[in-house]
Amino acid sequence: MTKKFRAHTLNEFIVQQQNAFPYAKGDLTRLLGHIAIASKIVNREVNMAGLVDILGETGKENIQGETVKKLDEFANEQFKTVLGSSIEVCGLATEEEEDVVSFESDLSRDGKYIVCMDPLDGSSNIDVNVSIGTVFSIYRRISEIGSPSVEEDFLQPGTEQVAAGYTLYGSSTMLVYTTGMGVTGFTLDPSIGEFFLSHRKISMPDPGTIYSINEGNYANFPPGVKQYIKYCQEIDPPTHRPYTSRYIGSLVADNHRNMLKGGIYIYPQTTSYPEGKLRLTYECNPIAFLAEQAGGMATDGMGNRILEIPPQSIHQRVPFFAGPTNMVNQAEKYMQINS
Numbered sequence: 001m002t003k004k005f006r007a008h009t010l011n012e013f014i015v016q017q018q019n020a021f022p023y024a025k026g027d028l029t030r031l032l033g034h035i036a037i038a039s040k041i042v043n044r045e046v047n048m049a050g051l052v053d054i055l056g057e058t059g060k061e062n063i064q065g066e067t068v069k070k071l072d073e074f075a076n077e078q079f080k081t082v083l084g085s086s087i088e089v090c091g092l093a094t095e096e097e098e099d100v101v102s103f104e105s106d107l108s109r110d111g112k113y114i115v116c117m118d119p120l121d122g123s124s125n126i127d128v129n130v131s132i133g134t135v136f137s138i139y140r141r142i143s144e145i146g147s148p149s150v151e152e153d154f155l156q157p158g159t160e161q162v163a164a165g166y167t168l169y170g171s172s173t174m175l176v177y178t179t180g181m182g183v184t185g186f187t188l189d190p191s192i193g194e195f196f197l198s199h200r201k202i203s204m205p206d207p208g209t210i211y212s213i214n215e216g217n218y219a220n221f222p223p224g225v226k227q228y229i230k231y232c233q234e235i236d237p238p239t240h241r242p243y244t245s246r247y248i249g250s251l252v253a254d255n256h257r258n259m260l261k262g263g264i265y266i267y268p269q270t271t272s273y274p275e276g277k278l279r280l281t282y283e284c285n286p287i288a289f290l291a292e293q294a295g296g297m298a299t300d301g302m303g304n305r306i307l308e309i310p311p312q313s314i315h316q317r318v319p320f321f322a323g324p325t326n327m328v329n330q331a332e333k334y335m336q337i338n339s
């Protein structure tokens with residue numbers, strides 16, 4: 001007998017989840033739907049990037065002095081347009097904008113939520129057809145509904161996230177998100193433009209067997225990280241060491257693989273980035289929320305849970321250690337011995 005197959009779309013799934021909360025009005029459901037739509041538009045451009053003349057640099061620099069690629073700019077504009085015309089979001093903070101963007105229409109001012117995001121992360125991989133991603137965090141605003149959003153709305157600790165996720169533009173396109181009830185993954189069927197449920201209750205294998213770090217920076221790593229790398233490389237079959245080294249250089253893709261296969265991601269403080277490279281509000285917090293929801297953890301390597309670090313500014317950087325609990329604890333141990 002053929003097994004009956006019932007495909008769940010992303011929309012069906014988020015509506016089902018909403019039904020678990022009798023007082024939910026559907027705003028978050030619609031907001032996640034809007035993020036999915038903008039992601040599909042970005043996905044279309046990412047896929048066409050080699051064909052249309054969109055690759056290459058704009059010649060401009062973003063506020064952090066990094067070169068802005070055309071696709072980064074395109075993605076930023078798409079999310080701004082889609083979220084700005086939605087009625088659920090009153091403001092947006094992105095990697096490409098120095099200040100928060102407050103949506104000023106009457107409808108937007110009534111929006112309950114703010115979004116922090118990196119519209120297209122992994123810029124160094126754009127031109128070379130390697131996986132990149134969109135990563136986002138959603139918070140309930142703390143300013144009064146009906147007024148413009150204010151910076152404090154965006155400086156809430158990660159523990160206050162209502163939802164977080166990413167879209168991975170990889171060999172297939174996936175949207176993975178959490179609302180604090182586990183992590184769920186959806187894969188885009190490009191022929192009909194629909195995300196289908198493909199990964200239920202993602203759970204990180206622990207301990208894993210992969211470590212992901214840019215070892216080219218080895219000489220500039222803190223002693224604890226250097227020792228942890230040596231630990232990963234030691235031969236000890238009962239603990240599955242040496243671990244495999246995998247590093248794409250795209251936060252989303254590296255953490256996606258690690259979450260599915262079991263691996264630790266580390267971007268520590270270095271000489272060039274004394275505070276770490278990754279941004280707390282729109283890169284580390286969403287990945288940390290997902291890591292915890294998949295059974296893992298995320299810290300700054302100095303004993304602090306990422307989600308509890310109070311952001312001082314929207315572009316604040318932080319050292320980042322994320323992965324299965326046993327692996328992150330082990331790395332933390334080496335960091336502490338050497339501090």
Ligand code: AHM
Pocket residue numbers: 066095118120121122123124214249250251252254277
């Ligand atoms: P970006 O926001 O400019 O793309 O930088 C963030 C990226 C992450 O995706 C990635 O994990 C990291 O930077 C890679 O940095 P490096 O090239 O220094 O290893």
Ligand code: MG
Pocket residue numbers: 095118120121122283
């Ligand atoms: Mg980024």
